[in-house]
Amino acid sequence: DAGVIQSPRHEVTEMGQEVTLRCKPISGHDYLFWYRQTMMRGLELLIYFNNNVPIDDSGMPEDRFSAKMPNASFSTLKIQPSEPRDSAVYFCASSRDRGHTEAFFGQGTRLTVV
Amino acid sequence: DAKTTQPNSMESNEEEPVHLPCNHSTISGTDYIHWYRQLPSQGPEYVIHGLTSNVNNRMASLAIAEDRKSSTLILHRATLRDAAVYYCILRVDTGGFKTIFGAGTRLFVKA
Numbered sequence: 001d002a003g004v005i006q007s008p009r010h011e012v013t014e015m016g017q018e019v020t021l022r023c024k025p026i027s028g029h030d031y032l033f034w035y036r037q038t039m040m041r042g043l044e045l046l047i048y049f050n051n052n053v054p055i056d057d058s059g060m061p062e063d064r065f066s067a068k069m070p071n072a073s074f075s076t077l078k079i080q081p082s083e084p085r086d087s088a089v090y091f092c093a094s095s096r097d098r099g100h101t102e103a104f105f106g107q108g109t110r111l112t113v114v
Numbered sequence: 115d116a117k118t119t120q121p122n123s124m125e126s127n128e129e130e131p132v133h134l135p136c137n138h139s140t141i142s143g144t145d146y147i148h149w150y151r152q153l154p155s156q157g158p159e160y161v162i163h164g165l166t167s168n169v170n171n172r173m174a175s176l177a178i179a180e181d182r183k184s185s186t187l188i189l190h191r192a193t194l195r196d197a198a199v200y201y202c203i204l205r206v207d208t209g210g211f212k213t214i215f216g217a218g219t220r221l222f223v224k225a
Contacts, residue, residue: 004157033213035215042215042216042217042218043158043201043215044215045213045214045215091157091158093157093158093213095213102148102160102163103150103160103213104160105157105158105159106157107156107157108156108157
């Protein structure tokens with residue numbers, strides 16, 4: 001397996017534009033996580049899915065952020081409209097469904113909103 | 115949510131052992147202790163995990179206190195490539211096993 005695949009690796013956009021980040025989890029993994037990392041706040045859990053169903057979105061900053069998982073092999077994180085303070089590295093991770101299994105992270109998407 | 119506490123940074127000499135401590139005094143009985151590390155410009159990667167007993171793998175060892183309120187990640191011989199941020203986290207059973215990261219310990223390795 002190629003691991004967790006995120007696209008794009010880098011995204012530069014203007015304030016007010018819509019941004020869509022994409023993630024392909026490892027096949028067979030039941031859990032998918034979206035994280036955001038900044039220097040100020042470190043790694044923050046935004047939302048996670050179990051079997052394509054959102055379980056906890058309490059980390060999503062505000063209504064401008066939304067995430068979907070239409071099937072087991074694809075998830076998106078959308079920001080509309082984007083703001084400069086959304087600039088961060090966004091990571092997607094996946095794991096099997098037990099606490100004693102490891103989570104695998106993608107390489108991340110570095111988002112810059114100007 | 116159960117929380118972990120780690121030193122902000124530690125320093126080690128190359129080829130020497132490193133002991134990275136973590137406190138998790140509010141851990142519950144079903145929480146697994148996981149360690150991840152993040153190399154520069156990469157996503158976090160799994161290092162090791164355990165529940166009650168000490169664990170060894172090819173990367174490191176994990177020593178868990180008898181009361182489970184603390185643990186120590188042991189790198190037996192630090193190399194320059196081990197310079198990274200090390201995260202001690204609890205895999206929390208909230209009905210979904212979400213993983214929450216703390217601030218981590220930045221490990222500096224001197225040649």
